[in-house]
Amino acid sequence: MSAEDDISRWNAVADAYADATGPAGDSFYRRLRPFLDEQLPDLPGARVLDLGCGHGWLAGELAARGADAVGVDGSGALLDRARTEHPGVRFLEADLVQGLPAGLVAEGFDAVVAHMVVMDVPELSALFADVARALAPGGVFVASLLHPAYFSHDVDGPDQPRPWRRHVSGYLDHEERWIAAFGGHRHYHRPLSWYVAELAAAGFAVTGLVEPPSLPQHGRPEGEWTEHERWFSRIPTMLAWSAELRSPSRG
Template sequence: MAADSHADRVRWDAIAAAYAATIGGHADSFYRRLAPFLAEEIGDVTGKRIWDLGCGHGWLAGLLNDNGAAVDGVDGSAALIETARRNHPDVGFEVRDLAAEVPVEDSAYDAVVCHMVLMDLPVLDPIITAVAKALRPGGRFVFTILHPAFYNQAPSPSDSPPPWSRTVTGYREPAQWWVESFGGHQHYHRPLEDYVEVLSRHGLLVRRLVEPPTLPRHARSDDQWSAYERWFATIPTMLAVSAVVPDRTGTD
């Protein structure tokens, strides 16, 4: 897996500019799906210490910092971290291979966020080991992934007549897919149970799992949605999960 991880990091360096130009900010459709869940699970971030794992070019770390959190960001791409440091000088960033051991202090953070990252890693145990070590008792781990049941499963074309559908042709078997987004990168498909199992192995308990409706790429009012967009929203393409390190009494 180490070879896969190295190749992935090299690839993310190559497409860093295209990724940074496309992803992030309040208008981003994935962030619009994440934001309500993040607010519900972490609440007011003022004064909280937050670790942004897979921070990319630092846009989410920057937003959390602007809202009063003390944020550290980590990513495997040196090119993305270079952009993050340039754009968000008040945030601490470092380059680490997230598919290998990630050093962190014990109980250092109130929350860990990992937005749209885990499905791009060839192995999960190293990063979840780091999360379990980093979180204080009762601390929240909030992560999002592309929905393993429906992402990369072909929907009806938007110009086809209703009824529309999304065809699921495979799910349970882990797979490695080449995804063309941002210039191309590897995606590591796993069934949902694999994510729950790795959390459980490291003592993290799932608090909530939500499937936000898929939003149009550009924000607009509900009455401006097409009939196809309304249907498309009913089949989620993103999954958001909150897990917790139990406190010393075994409750959160």
């Protein structure tokens, strides 16, 4: 399938996606937030690019916390929502498979953040190369994604015999998967080693990697979790990295 097909699909499900996600309801963001704060300790005044910004809630969140935030996404329908809901933030439309708009590459960002984006983009080489060019000296690229090893695999329910397991049926092969959430979209499974190699090819070195515990969907405090929910939390369904450009001395 082409990148245009993916963008058309995101346009079709834009309202369902936007209505279901945001800083309050996004459990992935709750898991990312401590790592993101660690990587962006001086957010006020920082120039931050929200890569694959969707309906703009993360760009809006960063702007509200003092960042000079810019969002870019391929879905015009999602960007319409972003511009309506966050009028103080600049949003640009671009097919991320082709990389970043030329003007953005020249602006020099202190950070580029891609929250739950890269696994939904079929080709990343041009994009990673442009992210490297768009960062100012000392800048950081922070990305979160569905965990390649554990997401999209069946998990035992609380009524099944113990020990409970998440049934990993494959990992190394690249796969195109259908994700039913938000009305349905394509997901491109790739092993973590592939992402690291792509980052290295663009000139990055991975400087941080976190695998936050999974959270039960109900949002209750941990002290109220069932035994199954506590077990479920120990197999991560997402990860996040930070990457910085390698110095010339490191090749």
